[in-house]
Amino acid sequence: MSSLEERIRADLTTAMRERDKGRTSALRMLIAAIGEEKVAGDAAKELTDDDVEKIIQRLAKQRSEAADAYAEAGRDEQAAAELAEREVLAVYLPEPLGEEELAALVAEVLAAEGFDAPSQMGQAMKAVQPKIAGRAEGKAVAAAVKAHLAG
DSSP states (O other), X not given: OOHHHHHHHHHHHHXXXXXXXXXXXXXXXXXXXXXXXXXXXXSOOOOOHHHHHHHHHHHHHHHHHHHHHHHHTTOHHHHHXXXXXXXXXXXXXXXXXXXXXXXXXXXHHHHHHTOOSGGGHHXXXXXXXXXXXXXXXHHHHHHHHHHHHHO
């Protein structure tokens, strides 16, 4: 069991003791998703912290999208509930990069790899993605790479 998964399980126990229904529900959903991922495929596998982090990112993104959909439909209570779950999940994610930090990191990676033409966008994205490691959304990364290659 990864250390992140152990931390999530410990936090679930704490939330249950504190009778925090919102956190308990969100953490149970997360633990269920981790369990599903472990047994997905032909053979059961152990997950690393990175694997668990990807699951958390996926669930957080789903919560954000659901909240947007509920808000557009005028269902503010459900939107608030989805955003509350997303906040519980965000505790386990790395600190997101700011625009300036993202631009600096993109510039550093692209300079080191020698990318300088807009036609190299795909290769540049492949080089940048491992360095970003889920600390920025794909759209923001693509925009930063495109801006750097164009300018």
